[in-house]
Amino acid sequence: MEIKVLKNILSVNEQIAQKNRGLLDKNNIFTINIMSSPGAGKTSLILQTIKRLKDKTRIGVIEGDVSSSVDAETVGKEGVPVIQINTGGGCHLDANMVNNALSNLPLPDIDLLFIENVGNLICPASFALGDHKRVIVSSIPEGHDKPLKYPLMFHEANIVLLNKIDLLPYVAFDMKAFSQAIRNINEKLEIIPISCTTGQGIETWVSWLVAQMRKKNST
Amino acid sequence: MHELAITQSMLDIVLEQAEKARAKKVSNINLTVGELSGFVEECVQFYFGFLAKETLAEGATLSFTSVPARARCQDCHKTFKLKEFDWTCPHCGGNNIEITAGKELFVESIEVE
Numbered sequence: 001m002e003i004k005v006l007k008n009i010l011s012v013n014e015q016i017a018q019k020n021r022g023l024l025d026k027n028n029i030f031t032i033n034i035m036s037s038p039g040a041g042k043t044s045l046i047l048q049t050i051k052r053l054k055d056k057t058r059i060g061v062i063e064g065d066v067s068s069s070v071d072a073e074t075v076g077k078e079g080v081p082v083i084q085i086n087t088g089g090g091c092h093l094d095a096n097m098v099n100n101a102l103s104n105l106p107l108p109d110i111d112l113l114f115i116e117n118v119g120n121l122i123c124p125a126s127f128a129l130g131d132h133k134r135v136i137v138s139s140i141p142e143g144h145d146k147p148l149k150y151p152l153m154f155h156e157a158n159i160v161l162l163n164k165i166d167l168l169p170y171v172a173f174d175m176k177a178f179s180q181a182i183r184n185i186n187e188k189l190e191i192i193p194i195s196c197t198t199g200q201g202i203e204t205w206v207s208w209l210v211a212q213m214r215k216k217n218s219t
Numbered sequence: 220m221h222e223l224a225i226t227q228s229m230l231d232i233v234l235e236q237a238e239k240a241r242a243k244k245v246s247n248i249n250l251t252v253g254e255l256s257g258f259v260e261e262c263v264q265f266y267f268g269f270l271a272k273e274t275l276a277e278g279a280t281l282s283f284t285s286v287p288a289r290a291r292c293q294d295c296h297k298t299f300k301l302k303e304f305d306w307t308c309p310h311c312g313g314n315n316i317e318i319t320a321g322k323e324l325f326v327e328s329i330e331v332e
């Protein structure tokens with residue numbers, strides 16, 4: 001006997017993601033999901049952003065990692081609330097992990113929440129978390145062909161930060177090919193070149209972020 | 220690892236349906252898998268063998284139907300099949316597209332005894 005099922009395997013995740021979104025909206029928390037390959041600079045970006053914004057905005061951080069808590073400790077030194085999620089080998093954060101983390105954060109005291117996803121450019125694209133914007137951190141040493149290899153991730157992103165541009169003199173990175181590859185996937189996707197080491201471009205990113213936050217809060 | 224979580228969700232759905240139908244055994248599971256879903260069949264097969272042990276679905280076969288990635292152009296409103304590296308609209312050259320198929324991950328149906 002055949003039984004029709006027609007059930008989305010990811011629907012449980014989608015439902016929890018919507019619950020998260022509701023909770024975040026209720027508490028007026030603008031939430032950014034940061035995704036990248038391992039080591040592209042997600043934690044460095046969060047640190048740079050906290051340094052520039054913490055006097056104006058109340059920031060919270062969820063750190064996703066396969067096992068360690070190094071990133072959470074580093075970020076915690078900045079004096080903002082941080083929750084570490086260890087995925088226990090898992091290659092992405094899912095909505096339920098974020099839901100647990102949210103219940104451990106002082107939500108009324110947070111206006112801007114960063115979620116550092118697990119370093120991986122494939123799986124996080126399939127798992128909604130409930131965030132408002134998705135940021136991809138790409139970096140110069142990874143090469144300019146990343147958008148070709150992970151089109152879905154780039155299609156679903158709201159902005160690309162091209163990090164480690166201080167390394168441009170030492171690495172053969174074709175900026176034109178990178179921009180073209182992104183345009184071929186998602187015409188509207190803006191690219192901001194940055195360096196978390198020298199601070200170049202960080203102001204531009206922070207302005208983008210603040211503008212998005214205002215837009216969200218005025219709707 | 221991703222596949223482990225997905226295989227568990229899939230198995231949960233299958234077992235719930237099988238129990239509802241008071242089935243004694245699940246013999247086959249039909250899955251619809253979008254090209255963009257990042258779902259690796261071999262891994263799912265592997266985890267399924269392991270997770271389904273001592274359940275109604277032990278020994279069931281998995282049949283995969285792949286769904287090609289398609290999109291609709293937001294500029295000229297035509298639909299087309301997505302190529303691997305270039306998501307440019309073949310009709311008008313635009314790059315402002317909406318994905319209409321290829322992200323699915325469904326339990327389509329199950330065969331039970």
Ligand SMILES: Nc1nc2c(ncn2[C@@H]2O[C@H](COP(=O)(O)OP(=O)(O)OP(=O)(O)O)[C@@H](O)[C@H]2O)c(=O)[nH]1
Nearest residue numbers: 037038039040041042043044119163164195196197
């Ligand atoms: N030269 C250079 N190095 C950088 C820059 N940004 C980050 N790094 C270095 O790159 C390494 C990884 O940076 P992280 O910020 O830890 O990267 P991540 O994406 O959080 O890494 P995972 O969480 O392990 O995936 C560190 O050694 C940083 O110091 C940059 O702009 N220029």
Ligand SMILES: [Mg+2]
Nearest residue numbers: 042043071116
């Ligand atoms: Mg990190």
Ligand SMILES: [Zn+2]
Nearest residue numbers: 292295308311
């Ligand atoms: Zn078109």
